Amino acid sequence: MEMEEKLAQLLAEAVKDIDQAASVKEIEAIRIGYLGKKGQLTSVLKGMKDVSPQDRPIIGKKANEVRDQVTQTLTDKKEALEKEALEKQLESETIDVTLPGRQVKKGQTHILTQIMEKMEDMFLGMGYEIVEGTEVETDYYNFERVNLPQDHPARDMQDTFYITPELLLRTHTSPVQARALEKHDFSKGPLKMISPGKVYRRDTDDATHSHQFHQIEGLVIDKHVTMADLKGTLELLAKKMFGEERDIRLRPSYFPFTEPSVEVDVRCFKCDGKGCSVCKQTGWIEILGAGMTHPEVLEMSGVDSTVYGGFAFGLGPDRMAMLKYGVEDIRQFYLNDQRFLGQFKRKG
Ligand code: FA5
16 A cells, blocks of 8 residues: 555654754754645645545554654654753753862951051040041141241151152141141130041161051140140050050150150060060160140141140051061061961951
8 A cells, every 4th residue: 555655654764864863953854844734744645635435544544643653753852852962061060069169268458457447446436536638748738837847957857758849748647737727616616636547758668667657647636635635645545555564655755746745665565675676676666756736836727826735646557556466577568468468357
């Protein structure tokens, strides 16, 4: 029977084609080629009209079987191909959960920022406000307004990076005093401020000197401020930063913008006062300069020095961090070596 043979042949060819198919896309093309409207099965079935009526049901049944078989073979192959593709993909994306994870390196606040924030918190708690200054300053504010006129010999105390004859990198945070004083309205109450920031000097770098370092300026101006207030404030600060047991000393000094002036030293952490290379054999490390504000500084800012007075200080947070954490060389703070900086993780 010719029709039956054609159907059997079609089935055999279809199975062979399906077997050779390498992708789901090819499977779809084969399905259309055999079972689609214009497909091979349809064209074979066109021959039904020539089949005798009694054979038609048999051929019809056979044609349905062929359709079902081709469909089933297509479905099986498609599933097999899909499974294969999925396995390939899974294999390429396999995660080895036994591999040790890559450590994520977390940064931390720089130790100098930490120590400055600690001091800021302390002063904010005592009612001080924080005033910002700029690192590029005028000669006028950096020197003249803190009682250091041109050619004053004390200018040599701070070797300066000049940008132009009038502009410089500030050598200390003291110019912020003058800027705050001239802005402050004393009819509204006293001035109590601190100003943290970077300063620059043409110092030769060594264990305790850096050409760029930090200062925190402090200024308190009111009607009845005394040297005892300054001493109490500095002692409180030193005890808070270094603990009760670390010795400090106040030593008479000279600054053109304060009279009288003092410097505060803390006993060397390395040699405990015996003298070593860190403290340059003195047994002490200087951490700040301070004094009672010179009347001239107040007058230049338009403040009546017969009514108002007070104290000022300039802290060196770099030196304080050295003392607090036993860092033997100030330059360590500026090398950006994570092995060093990573030791100072802020707690809480
Ligand atoms: C001053 O700069 C004054 N303006 C401080 C001051 C302010 C006095 C207000 C009175 C009233 P001096 O040069 O001593 O002072 O510096 C103050 C502190 O900065 C020093 O005690 C020290 O801790 C720190 N310091 C000074 N030079 C360096 C440096 N090259 N490297 C690191 N720290 C330094």
